[in-house]
Amino acid sequence: MDKSILEKIKFNSEGLVPVITQSYYTGKVLMQAYANKEAIKKTIETGYATYYSRSRKSLWVKGETSGNKQKVVKIKVDCDEDSILYLVKDYGVACHTGEESCFYRDINLRKAEKPDAYEIFHALYEKLLQRKIEKPEGSYVAKLFEKGSDKIIQKVGEEAVETVIALKNKDKNEIIYEVSDLIFHLIVALIDADIKLEDIQEELLKRYK
Amino acid sequence: MDKSILEKIKFNSEGLVPVITQSYYTGKVLMQAYANKEAIKKTIETGYATYYSRSRKSLWVKGETSGNKQKVVKIKVDCDEDSILYLVKDYGVACHTGEESCFYRDINLRKAEKPDAYEIFHALYEKLLQRKIEKPEGSYVAKLFEKGSDKIIQKVGEEAVETVIALKNKDKNEIIYEVSDLIFHLIVALIDADIKLEDIQEELLKRYK
Structure with missing residues (x-):
């Protein structure tokens, strides 16, 4: 892809955009994190979801430690270019709790019994x-x-x-x-x-x- | 729902959390916006997706002008309670461009020809x-x-x-x-x-x- 397109993305004052990560085959929203320009570049180059960790202040290749890497099928951009969507497959589980998705609870913090x-x-x-x-x-x-x-x-x-x-x-x-x-x-x-x-x-x- | 649960949500320094809005029946990620505590409260009370507009600095009931209100079926919270997911139905289109989803383009800013x-x-x-x-x-x-x-x-x-x-x-x-x-x-x-x-x-x- 033409990397100059990365110049169009509107990063916030910290140089970040929110990233939504979604399962390509099931549609499940797995997690929401952040990326800087480097992270998006690395995602494109390697084909694996890369983020920017705000706590560790560094690039973060998801699954590098746990083994649950996320193979990126597509990257999408929203209408005003300030939000990014990674569509991934072969991701194992996304949440550090062992749940497939970080969004495993409803607003009452109860675990969902039925799928959406x-x-x-x-x-x-x-x-x-x-x-x-x-x-x-x-x-x-x-x-x-x-x-x-x-x-x-x-x-x-x-x-x-x-x-x-x-x-x-x-x-x-x-x-x-x-x-x-x-x-x-x-x-x-x-x-x-x-x-x-x-x-x-x-x-x-x-x-x- | 028990509104004290809203106290658990970790709003950022501006008092906001990112909100992902997803179609309950198709799984399509429609948009990504922000909510403050008031917006989430109003969403729960009215059953319609409410956000906080950072540009207008006010509560924003999606579709109040366009008619494309988003009926909220479920609200989910992520593992560290700093990101929210609205699952919606009967939403018409979500994007101001007339597209169903704000994420209608890939990273090369080309419109997708095939569905995910x-x-x-x-x-x-x-x-x-x-x-x-x-x-x-x-x-x-x-x-x-x-x-x-x-x-x-x-x-x-x-x-x-x-x-x-x-x-x-x-x-x-x-x-x-x-x-x-x-x-x-x-x-x-x-x-x-x-x-x-x-x-x-x-x-x-x-x-x-």
């Missing part, structure tokens, strides 16, 4: 994968995985037929219910086939023209 | 809806909408059967291709039935335990 709506597909994938591994007693999904691929594929077919019937009935609630059921079982099938949701997202991106 | 991976399902929904409305010549999707609901439902059934066959073949590339095809046509069917992706997300959230 935008991340439900990925959250469900992770949850169902956990069911497969941990096999909790009485879990429908754990039982489905135990019955094996043929049973899972059969369920995909069943839910698809139920979706077709719901669509023919033109009943909105029924359609919402059945499409959700189908997506739920498609996720089970993807896990069973060892395919990531990211692969589907990349394939759909190709079809976006 | 995390937002592909919603972006595809919007794109296919646009095809339905604008009916561009030669568009496969526009033609599909013209042929009507039965043809669309038939395609969902077809793609589901192809997905079942791909799953049985245990061919990863084939599965990725066919599942993507199925999701693509499920989105067409949802548009045809006048159902939003948000409805599916809410239904899946109910199943997340």
Whole structure:
């Protein structure tokens, strides 16, 4: 990239801009930190998220100590060029507490029990994968995985037929219910086939023209 | 909420914290601004995103002039309580340029041509809806909408059967291709039935335990 563009960014009186770090595949906002011009330059050159630590007063390559480096897919700039967005992948966890995101609590400082709506597909994938591994007693999904691929594929077919019937009935609630059921079982099938949701997202991106 | 929690937030020397504003359903980061204690209090009380304008030196209810108010679904706090996240819905556009998000350009100040991976399902929904409305010549999707609901439902059934066959073949590339095809046509069917992706997300959230 043309580094002269860095000249356009409006750094504050301390020479910093706020940086928002977001997961490229799930959309999760992972952290908010600061960067100076050097940090952005280094991020571009190395492909890994680099910040400026205000407490240590030095450049800070995220994950250099913890191993949780953030591979930068894209950098975005806001309309008045005084805020930056890093879109990252393969980041492990971003928070020093061990949480994936630093924003793991609501305004009442309570940990969220449910994912936010935008991340439900990925959250469900992770949850169902956990069911497969941990096999909790009485879990429908754990039982489905135990019955094996043929049973899972059969369920995909069943839910698809139920979706077709719901669509023919033109009943909105029924359609919402059945499409959700189908997506739920498609996720089970993807896990069973060892395919990531990211692969589907990349394939759909190709079809976006 | 317990307002004493506001006492825990670490405002900077100007009495401000950075606020990240994110779409609750799509995950899109819409803008980054600042809030003082009053702004956060007002956001909690009214349910609409309120900021502190550093240029006007006053509280700023986003959209009070433009009409693009941001309904706040959740407020989150980061691990060291010096950064805030507003999750919003029904926000129209967030940027004064008319763009949905202030972060509509990459670091080279070029407008993005493709959505980011995390937002592909919603972006595809919007794109296919646009095809339905604008009916561009030669568009496969526009033609599909013209042929009507039965043809669309038939395609969902077809793609589901192809997905079942791909799953049985245990061919990863084939599965990725066919599942993507199925999701693509499920989105067409949802548009045809006048159902939003948000409805599916809410239904899946109910199943997340």
